[in-house]
Amino acid sequence: MSGPALRKVDSHTAIHEAALQEAAELTNVLHNLLLEGDKERALETAYILVEHWETRTLAHADAEEAGLYQEIAGDSPELRDRIVALTRDHELLRQLLKDAKDKLDGEGAGAEALRRFQALILVDELHNKEEMDVLPDH
Ligand SMILES: [Fe+2]
């Protein structure tokens, strides 16, 4: 997932939306399992959610930092500060996911892990909006 697909607003947005929709659905399932008190299935779902964030959004972020972001910053020096800010957003996503995993490993699936998965969605939504605002200027 790199190159032309990330350079075009439409295809890049489609990648974001597919990943976020899946994350939202899984987070919803997790929330419902916690409300039902089904700790075991909640934990299973939470680890699927961890894998989802790692293999989709965070792998996407790694690819952007290795390619697209460097190209934009190289071609358009006036956008460098915004690229630094976008990279910081990725760092927050990585940190939130690490915290979620630590909670799962430590105390199992519960409200604390859920809060982090919900925060991941909100931070990613804001991040994607800014990213798509930077991309067409390039
Ligand atoms: Fe990104």
Ligand SMILES: [Fe+2]
């Ligand atoms: Fe992106």
